[in-house]
């Protein structure tokens with residue numbers, strides 16, 4: 616692990632008081648369109664310095680119990696395999712005893728986190744993916760460990776009926792067909808934007824109803840590029856922030872072992888708005904988790 620000049624929210628929490636951690640994964644070697652998400656952990660930390668810690672959703676503040684900023688995973692630029700081994704080791708060790716927000720980095724880092732979680736649990740969690748893309752290709756440009764294949768790889772780890780992807784609107788017809796064949800649970804953006812919050816959370820709740828442990832992977836590009844332009848692969852007609860944060864905080868209950876937020880790219884951002892929104896999402900999610908009774912992952 617590598618420590619940083621900035622920590623999330625400007626102050627790192629006490630390990631005794633809080634079982635929440637913040638971990639950066641500054642790796643973007645599989646980005647195929649516009650690289651730069653390796654700078655997201657430091658930028659989101661910096662943006663967070665100016666945010667307040669009170670959440671009206673949770674009627675609570677992170678002020679007294681901010682997450683412990685563990686620093687960044689040592690990454691190996693150019694090697695997804697070597698980086699994922701490090702991510703998996705950190706994830707396995709931390710997720711046994713703590714709930715962790717992992718901040719990418721490009722989306723492939725999710726594979727390492729989920730692999731570590733499966734080892735920590737000794738069984739498979741349910742994985743809820745927010746993403747503009749299905750990321751269900753067998754390989755992309757010849758690489759299996761690419762951001763464009765991550766949901767396929769996660770599906771191989773935990774099984775299709777244990778994965779739900781919501782908010783997607785960018786697919787090719789072959790990957791859509793294969794996702795259906797793999798029994799992936801899906802709510803695309805076109806369906807989702809016509810549903811009420813109650814309808815969507817009901818559908819997600821049904822999917823999670825049989826799960827002992829859950830994990831959320833949040834790709835920032837699920838949001839509309841008007842709100843989150845600083846991402847590696849923007850896709851128009853996305854979700855709105857308030858609706859999305861309401862949904863996220865509703866489904867993040869005591870079963871949530873950990874989550875990630877990936878694909879913020881400060882190099883193509885506009886006035887840092889994407890990093891500010893990412894930091895806000897983290898404040899809301901972490902606050903929700905501090906107001907939820909802590910439950911050790913079920914092994």
Ligand SMILES: [Mn+2]
Nearest residue numbers: 747748834836
């Ligand atoms: Mn994506």
